[in-house]
Amino acid sequence: MTMQQDHQSKIFYDLSNLILNLLRYPPTTISLSDHRQIVRRPPPTLPPISPAGFASMMLGMSLALMLCGSITFFIGFLLMPWVIGLIMFLYLVGVVSTFSMLGRAIFCHTITDPPSSSTKDVPAWKLL
Template sequence: MMRTQPQNQQDYYSKIFYELSALVLNIMRSPPPSIDFSDQAPSIHHRRRREGPSFQQITPAGFASLLLGVSLALMLCGSVTFFLGFILMPWVLGLVIFLYFVGVVSSISMIGRSILCHNSAPPSPRKDIPSWKLL
């Protein structure tokens, strides 16, 4: 059976997917930064930048490198998350079992106390109320 998610949660995931897609497309569209290591005058660099960016298409090797980097980042994040969960899970299970044990012992103690101490409690002193006060 498939659960339906609330509309605002679906919108949240749609926005995240849209932003990620836009980021990847912008990376693919933008040319690599041109870094000039020559000893030319800085005025030449300004003239080159004013001419406008020359958009280059991404090569298949560049696209493969991009996808490889994205998949590597996802694997690394997933591995770190798995490692943290693997380390913390025994602590969480231990805490849950401890609290369950404390709850069971507490309830057994309350049941035992109510059974054993019910008849041994001294009766509370009663005051006889005159019949004329009851009316």
């Protein structure tokens, strides 16, 4: 189990490292010369992020999360009348079905005479 956790931790660490490197460094510029050679310049070293920059990044992340949450709330708010209408419709169908079965039980009850069974016609060995 610890081997699997170590593997997952390594994958998570590599993914985090990749994301942080993408955020930290601007994309490398590729310049083409007359001879069609691609020259890659090494990425410039950036100073560490300042506290104000870190606060701005956190503010942007929290703003994005609030925006996504409010959009989700708005979609739910728009769909709530449809959900309530569906619940009321199914409740009405249940009430109509119950009254239908009750009416059918009361008005469509056929009275039949039970079959006459007398002990005279039945052989003795079937009575036991």
